[in-house]
Amino acid sequence: MGTVYLARSRGGRTVAVKVARPELAADPHFRARFRAEVDAARKVGGFHTAQVVDADPDAPAPWLATAYIAGPTLSGLLAERGPMDEAGLRLLGAALAEALEAIHHCGLIHRDLKPGNIIMADDGPRVLDFGIARALESTRLTHTGGAFGTPGFLAPEQAQGHEVDRAADVFALGAVLVAAAGGQVFGEGTPMMLMYRAVHESADLSALPDGLRPVVAACLSKDPAQRPTTKQLLDLLAPRTAEGPTADTPARPSTSASVPSAPTPTPTAVSPGAPAVGSVADAATVDAVPHALSRGAESPHAGSPPGKMSTGRVAAVVAGAVLMLGGAGYGIYASGRPGGESDTSFPKATHEIVLPETLVDDGYGREIEHRLPPDPQPDSSTVKGSAHYTANYSSTGSAEAVGFSAVEVYGSSGRYKDPEGVRDGLIDAMTVTGSENVSEPLKTIRVPGSEVEIRCTTVDYRTVCGWGDDNTTVAIAFMPTGSLEKAAAETSKIRDEIRQPIALENP
Structure with missing residues (x-):
């Protein structure tokens, strides 16, 4: 959601201050919901939570401050x-x-x-x-x-x-x-x-x-x-x-060995002339673990690598069942069948995903482990006739142009009102681990000779690229990592192979 700072209030209290990202700050819906949630969170007491001590949902950068709790996670x-x-x-x-x-x-x-x-x-x-x-x-x-x-x-x-x-x-x-x-x-x-x-x-x-x-x-x-x-x-x-606690029921859950108390950090105090708490986004603070939460965001701290903080959220694609195909593909059909054309507010169903046994001139061969049945997904206000796909491929060594040793394909085909958003969700689902290191933030690339915009990023040990169009949304992970341009070029080749016109309906 943003950046977390370890800070002191003007009265000397140590607090954790969470400042929302600019994109969220510009979203009126987020501000309204954030205001309601903060009001409810203020009421939470009990022995086992970090209490909300202050917040300003209406600040230029909405923020929330909670009591700082010393100790390991x-x-x-x-x-x-x-x-x-x-x-x-x-x-x-x-x-x-x-x-x-x-x-x-x-x-x-x-x-x-x-x-x-x-x-x-x-x-x-x-x-x-x-x-x-x-x-x-x-x-x-x-x-x-x-x-x-x-x-x-x-x-x-x-x-x-x-x-x-x-x-x-x-x-x-x-x-x-x-x-x-x-x-x-x-x-x-x-x-x-x-x-x-x-x-x-x-x-x-x-x-x-x-x-x-x-x-x-x-x-x-x-x-x-x-x-x-x-x-x-x-x-x-x-x-x-x-x-109550007894000699054999300690107040703190124990592991097999005793755990020393974590030292309390010594954050930089807010200067006497610092803005009041209503302008906490401008106050002097230091971050305990500097990470910008969203990939592609610039850290406000020199030398801080881009990435997501450990307490960040995982925006993961709905994959109640994300599935590998056992056969050629799950089709999107014409009127009267899944993905039909009866709702004209959706794009027409013209293409589907087919995952073949090999990719890129037999350069990658499909792995047979963990194959699962296809999984049609329920319709929503923005998606119709969707089915999930996933398959892993390894380099066969038979194609000189192949630039990666392993490829993972995740995607869906259907009818999408916001295919780019679904694509970004797929990329998130393939890269979020909770402690990821983003070495190449998201970048939009158009491969020469193609009219499709491909989004790519490098996170930890994989480079991930994806595309989204009216009927197909796919993210592809390449291992080991490579340049974004190289991965985008490979993605474009794979797209040409697995995005195919819908087969004619059987009579």
């Missing part, structure tokens, strides 16, 4: 100290249930609970970043039919882009407990594969102690109505809360 703690034992997991689960209960009581849903949004403070876990997700979720960032959250912790209904309620947070809590036990609820893979598994496959609970599996399995139910409430979780995970 849960993800950092697990990386350093390893999995938690059953006693620690129960305390962690109860603390998170208590935090969610406080958040839900104020009419909010977190929507992005994960280990990176949980600070392990000296007095127990604290949940961060509640109260702003809905503001982001309801803006243009998801007008292309996107889901909001982090793959691997998304509830099935959230991965499919449906409206969510408190049960989605309970699902995420269950996934967090699996992670804290040293597991991964849906294994490893791309964001799209993780979202597919959330919808269609069983959770992996093998890392959990036997005594916790029934409770976590209930949290991870595919049916939101079957998940326990946060109050029920408190009874299931901490039935002795009335007795």
Whole structure:
């Protein structure tokens, strides 16, 4: 959503100040939703949240300030100290249930609970970043039919882009407990594969102690109505809360080794002549971890690499089932069939995606692992007759022009009112990891001899390019990384091969 600064108020309080990006600041819908969410977030109390201390949704750059909580994130703690034992997991689960209960009581849903949004403070876990997700979720960032959250912790209904309620947070809590036990609820893979598994496959609970599996399995139910409430979780995970902490029930969830307290940073104080809090965007601040949140954005700090901050949101394409084709392709047909022409406000269905066994003069061969059935998607106000596709290819060494060792194709064909937006969502879904390093920000490239605009970026170990037209929206990841121009040229070749006129309907 923007940039986070570690700062001091004029009275000396240490706070985390989140300043929205200019694109969001210019969106009246975002401002209205942000104002409503901030008003609700101010009411959240409880022992396990970072409280909102001030905000100005009407400032030139809308901002939100929360209490600064010193301590490692849960993800950092697990990386350093390893999995938690059953006693620690129960305390962690109860603390998170208590935090969610406080958040839900104020009419909010977190929507992005994960280990990176949980600070392990000296007095127990604290949940961060509640109260702003809905503001982001309801803006243009998801007008292309996107889901909001982090793959691997998304509830099935959230991965499919449906409206969510408190049960989605309970699902995420269950996934967090699996992670804290040293597991991964849906294994490893791309964001799209993780979202597919959330919808269609069983959770992996093998890392959990036997005594916790029934409770976590209930949290991870595919049916939101079957998940326990946060109050029920408190009874299931901490039935002795009335007795208070004892020698064998520490106040802070423990790992197998003791964890030293994190030192409190010493941020730069705001000078006496600094603007008042109403102009916090202009105040003197220093960022604890300088990252601009959106790819392609310039960091306001010299030497800071472009990227997304670790507490940022993942704008992931709705892939309730993102699928590999077992055959030639899933067709878009004429009137009376999926994707028909009855609604004239949509573009005509003229092209579809077909994923062949080889690409670029047999230079890339299609991998046979993890093939899944095709998946038609529900219609929306901006998409009709859409189906998801994905396939991985590896270099065969048989074509001199091939410039990459591996290619991953993700896309959809259908009828799109905003194909460029869907394309950008696909690119996001292929590049967001929560800690990504953006070495080449998004750039629009037109390959010589082509009239199609291709968008490309390099994130971590892959260069990703994509296009969007009335009937096909595709993102392609190339490994290892290469120049954006080289990847765009390869994308143009692949587009010519996989974007084909719709086959005639069978009589």
